[in-house]
Amino acid sequence: MPDTSTYIDDFAEFIRSSPSSYHAAAETGRRLDAAGFRARRETDAWSAEPGLFYAIRDGAIIAWVVPEGAGPLTPFRILGAHTDSPGFKLKPRPTIGSNGWLQAGVEVYGGPLLNSWLDRELELAGRIVTRDGEERLVRTGPFLRIPQLAIHLDREANNGLTLDRQRHTAPVFGVGEVSQADLVGLLAGFAGLGSGTDAAAEIAGYDILTADTQSPARFGLDDALFAAGRMDNLSSVHAGLTALLVAAESPTPGHISVVAAFDHEELGSESRSGASGPFLADVLTRLGAAFGGGVDERARSLAASWCLSSDAGHSVHPNYPERHDPANQPVAGRGPLLKINANQRYATDAPGAALWSRACAQAGVPYQEFVSNNGVPCGSTIGPLTATRLGIRTIDVGAPLLSMHSARELAHVDDLVALSAAIGAFFAPED
Template structure:
């Protein structure tokens, strides 16, 4: 891995290029192209799927690099992550407004920390699809704002803020008559197409403030979408590094960056869907694998479910476990949950210990306070769907699901280094 400042600078560029899951998948694809990977189309016959290849499915991408000597029972080493982040999604008939304001009709996407999205310059980003099925990516740059009510008009606001999702989270983007404005036409114009040709769209909001380092020694890093582009980027860096070595043996390295994790992953491009199984099956088929070979391969395979986790919050110490208090800068997390909200078990913990030792990376254990139930990840979904062993890991954050999250500059490159070791385990 590169030195930390170089890593953070390039990671910042990756974040800036990825305001939506569709842009993130496109940026992963662009970087894979530069690294010499070949894009495959799912509807076509894969004559040769060896070496470095990738597939894009909507806002998700799966890429892999396999050793020269790979065979029907060669196991997989998979880094699983997700490209989407919480926010707001544009509704049909989105141009609305009242009292001289132009507003955008939006629907809450996932579970954003709603108050963090107030009074920020937001952009719209995503894809437009024309009547003939052509897809165009589009982004507006700073365009929207969800204005908070002034304290003079709500004297009790500092005693507790309550936001109605329908009434209080509708952003403004100008002044005028909504019957004379057309938000879709504006987006179409940015994409270089006619508004009449737009038959559908998936457009989401993103914060436009640039990523930044700050604090003593510039050791803190703030940006939008750290959950979970920190894992996507780490896996991408590690996979490209692995592809640069002409390995003759070892597992097949896979980056699986799914969409819709923030919604529960139940989609054709989510971890609960068939995407990963489809791709692994076709890779195995290209290696001559039968049904029995595939089961042998999966029995020796591993998946790192890499998703951001929680560092201890100094102002809310009581919300964390008493003994397990991961800190920013302490290394990536090993995430554990007795109720299988995370898929880590004892064998997974041992694998992670070996991996981090090989990478010379320290790590921390995370477990929830019993009174604060934890969320889940793609880990249990992948283990259930494929029967592959899974260990849950990730970068520690503060302000998860905020429009702007916070980590330590050392933790993302440490996750990338550990992922590189995971892809190329020492015998």
Template structure:
């Protein structure tokens, strides 16, 4: 399955992927569906895996790991890994979620990660995630437009434009209907939103459900150069990895590294989970792949030493209204190419070796790239890159698509940059370090 022939085609497919992926669980399953269409085989972690060449994937909760083992791979063959994540800042449904007062039905939610709270106001929103039944079966659920965080009218807060202060507990309780909470059941709405199955709300034993925007992704701008969407951080990189891995699987030559896409969950809250980058999921898969190729413990260590990870996560473009928040000498722009992200304190894992390898890849792919470094007085965020490098000892470089409005309900990127990231990633998957 080759990459799309143009950035315009790629961005439309990215929009379709985002629309199909309102939660990390949906993103993992939509990624798996696309890989299955491309000829990948889904494996069960509870079953033994046969070694040898082929294209495979697993889904663990909201994470997706996929890989391509080339003909001729041996026990010490290294891994070329594209690391990304499937979650985004949002709001997660609390226990006893049906709340309300004064004739309103509201949803009890907890802040997930670090969303720009004001960007979620006065938008039509949905609920999406998974329901787990008392018998252990799991169902994905996604409502249509259902909720809204209504902002207080300016007539009732004349000073609001001098500074909006939102209390996460008091003000971030979305409305979803009218009535008495004791006579209503939000879980019943979620049960009725499971596609293709009849679900009894009384049998729901647990749930992981988040709020997502309902507005369709859109291309806009004077020359159609902008793309607005929810969850670009970090479905832009997850989608680029999926497209690149499917293309690589369809055209791979004998030999070369084992190509891996690792789309983790829970990056926005620190990655400390069984499906996050601090957990064992990637190591579990790499060990089982090497074991299937007959590796000894020593050969497995050789394979990791020969491996490389592109930690692909969204980064910041220079904001025209706040240039003082950026480094004076490094001003990445939209459609200027994907970012090489650098931090002296290893908040990003890029080092000189990784920077040189990235420069080589971009040169061979004919793709421009830009360097990003933080202003010294603005704290730098982090990614799964340092976590992967620390946990597995794999050399890692941090890259990503430049954005404006990161962590907004609706983020902004350039039309060209996600496609360029996919082009470089496809080359990376087949390139020995």
């Protein structure tokens, strides 16, 4: 088990460095570089040598550890997660305003709890692409805020707040005339392209999202609670990365350990960098081909492989216990979740449950089952997508949270640490 304080401090720094999926992939790559991993460009030929490698595709990253003796029949142990989180994305022609206020035109990204984004200092973060094709990461720091209407002007607000996604979610960033402001030009300045009309004209495209700027924090009895933005699903990306770095120090023979952190899960994963896209299949196919394997060897390798789909799950809510299954009510602090659904919204089956049980026992951590209340629709993860695309046996797990899809989510520190420890056992099984 990692030391709790060290792990949580590192996780907090990972969150601060990852305000967008593009930043999360870059920060993961930076940490992999520091640990001796080598970047692989998708346009280059790949070799079959043992070692530590990774590839980045937009806001997604896949890293792998090839042990000595690996070949075309070597199976994979894959930790799947996602780098994106719900929020807002900057629209084209983003400089708008009303009644003397300057505002940013944004589109809702995924399924955020809209009210949680009100009255928070937000930043813009993501990537820009210049006219010559150069790609740069950019972040503004605290820059915007979605102001809530004062209760004096809406006496019924506490009886039910309804937000119109178009009219009520545009954040303010200043005062003045729209004709005199240029949000794209401001982004150019933050990206180091200079200022003014010429600098703005250098930006040919952008993928810019909002992020809450409040720092992660421990609090509560014994500092056991942890609040931060984007724990769905940076909690799993960080847990998998931490476990992979440990596995890389002494690679376990007999399988290739992989962390696959996809983008766009909050939108359904249907993109070139999402779990429904070809990224993971491309990496696994190219590794098999580099080893000299063909179609038969690839099928045999995948048939012996496992994928641990790790995504944040739900702790029982003390104020809404009726929304949970009456017999399966996971409590924060009592271990990560094994997620089960009869309709395959999660991919866990009996062999997978047994493997997760062994991994948690080896790591010395407890775990809890999660199943939805029959009257509450169940969400899904990359697990069923990966199982369907590749035929790999897949298990759905994750850290339990409160306030999922809020701008600021809540977890127990023991669950976050235990999740990484169990993933570490998955990468280095003793049996």
